[in-house]
Amino acid sequence: MSVSPLAPASGFPDLPVIKGVRFAAASAGVKYQDRDDVMLAVADAGSTVAGVFTRSSTRSAPVLDCQEKLLGDLSGAPVAILVNSGNSNAFTGGAGRASVNAIVAETAKAVGTLESRVFTASTGVIGERLPHDRIVNQIAKLNESLTENAAEAAAKAIMTTDTFAKGSYATFDQGGTTVNIAGFAKGSGMIAPDMATMLVYIFTDATVDAQVLQSILSGINETTFNAITVDSDTSTSDSLMLVATGAAGATPITDTNSPAAIEFVEALRTVMLELAHLVVKDGEGATKFVAVNVAGADTDVSAKKIALSIANSPLVKTAIAGEDPNWGRVVMAVGKSGAPADRDLLSIWFGDILVAENGWVADSYSETAGADYMKSPELAITVDIGLGVGTATVWTCDLTHQYITINADYRS
């Protein structure tokens, strides 16, 4: 498969080393051959960890296991994260749980930590038994090859239909100490709020209390990973984890409102937003990256409902694929959202071009200008509902022939 036209020209970024975290990747042959398909990340003792997961009622065995563990052990033992691609271990009944247990036990033993500090994820086809022995057989070797510099290899090992590896980082000064945040993600189909077949792992050498870390992660998630959609489908396996090693030796963050916390949140938001955008830019078949901004809704909740209705509309998304400035379909999507709206108060912009106002096409609008604008690979659609002060932004991509091609024969 060719690389998404929306992939960054600069390739995978040169991630900074996060002190206290090491990575390794290997080929276990779960489904893919001739490539790495399993990764291990280990963070030193004393690290804190937070996570956000899919809200699907049919979530996978690894997700259930992670959720239980995050509620429990705060022992400070080393944190291990083991992820495979090619098989999602979802809807695999009792066997799914047994696979998780086998992988967790072997990882804890090899790494030298508690099973309660081992987190796993699996991504790929649903409903097929995970051949976990193939993974278990690689764990000792993975542990021996851990290195601070293998984040890119880890990012590549967890890819499924992704066409490029996705990384992002931020470095900032906290009272004279340099703090780093680095993360990677895989997308790319089933991307929709709460959340997607999306796996995201972010590491920092900041020192952050575990509960504060969770609170920060959940808060930023709402306007980053929970504000992107590729096809409105929600995976059974979405996982976003954040690990803080404290190895930079900066001021401990024990309160979400402290100056140190605010600096950290700002840097983390940058990383999470960039990763979220990269996931959309690798949306299956995507050729356009689209920001949908809604203002003037009665509430923020309504604004997000309208923005998602636009961003998920197959008719809007196919029009974007066809570079057709079909604002009528935007009107349709506003109307079907279920949120309060008045046709005659709507205004719509494509980029900076005012397309419609007061319930009709703007006098100043020219179809030529609209059509020219739609040729850009990055687009913004802005709708003012004209009712109140509710706002939201979501990001999506277009719906193309390639999406159909990828998904009509994914398993073959």
Add this chain to the structure above:
Amino acid sequence: MSVSPLAPASGFPDLPVIKGVRFAAASAGVKYQDRDDVMLAVADAGSTVAGVFTRSSTRSAPVLDCQEKLLGDLSGAPVAILVNSGNSNAFTGGAGRASVNAIVAETAKAVGTLESRVFTASTGVIGERLPHDRIVNQIAKLNESLTENAAEAAAKAIMTTDTFAKGSYATFDQGGTTVNIAGFAKGSGMIAPDMATMLVYIFTDATVDAQVLQSILSGINETTFNAITVDSDTSTSDSLMLVATGAAGATPITDTNSPAAIEFVEALRTVMLELAHLVVKDGEGATKFVAVNVAGADTDVSAKKIALSIANSPLVKTAIAGEDPNWGRVVMAVGKSGAPADRDLLSIWFGDILVAENGWVADSYSETAGADYMKSPELAITVDIGLGVGTATVWTCDLTHQYITINADYRS
């Protein structure tokens, strides 16, 4: 565009004459050339009329006009319905209302009825001013050419991206008198509950009180036109109207629970269900017709929510297009629906083939049998949630390359 592979081999049915109703079609050149694009139907004085319309908050000027009129005049003057294709007169501001008024005034004058008894609809592109003079210029001629036998011509005049005209009828005996019901519909994109760019006109020579007619129509709508989806998008223009002339001279129906009403409802349901299925079978790009049955949900409302989540999932629909028995995606769609479900209680069938039970693939399931089944043009996916007694059925089609092709350049 070639005719949908799901179109009935027998073509447009030979609709019975509905005494008291006449039709005409003409070419007004609104957008399409070299074909009829406007139709007029007139029902004699004394007819009753009922309607159901889109719930979009950005609905079109004709829809708003019809809704107002159905709340009002029960005078018994002749009923006229005038519909054009090629332009939806939606999101056209004050000009949209003026277009409706001009068409209504001319139709009332030509037909010899009250403006309050003239109903219009427009279907096609959104947001472009309707060149209503072209329609107005055809009205006198349409009125002169009205005939009892032109229902098929009328059905063809209102088509947009439809690949075949859709008609259905029922004939039954009511106390020794033959009663007829005949109707036609146009689809085919933007088909989703509440409802779609779907126009449906049904006529009967039964005698039905206006309020009873409305109650019957709204009731049957819920499990027919409000239970189909092509792409989850909701049109600004959906209209379903039912006109009863009373010309058969059968027992008047003045109560929804009378034996005469029950016979009528049964026949009308047959017609509405067939028309609803035909709309799905002409879904843009459709190659498969799919019934999604959900049983065992906690409530009927939950069952419909789950059924629609499956029927609208792009990943389920592309798998169907690829003839892939990818039941994992059905699990995903159940999980994302938001309705109560327990992974380990789910059972899934493709047709009569038990695919999964108790949270995992069934022992008896063979992928070969599943793949063979998926080759059929008509499919049924059944899910037992295992929680309660809530049931629902919805109908949909697959998501194919052709859908993208049609919608990526609809306006060009």
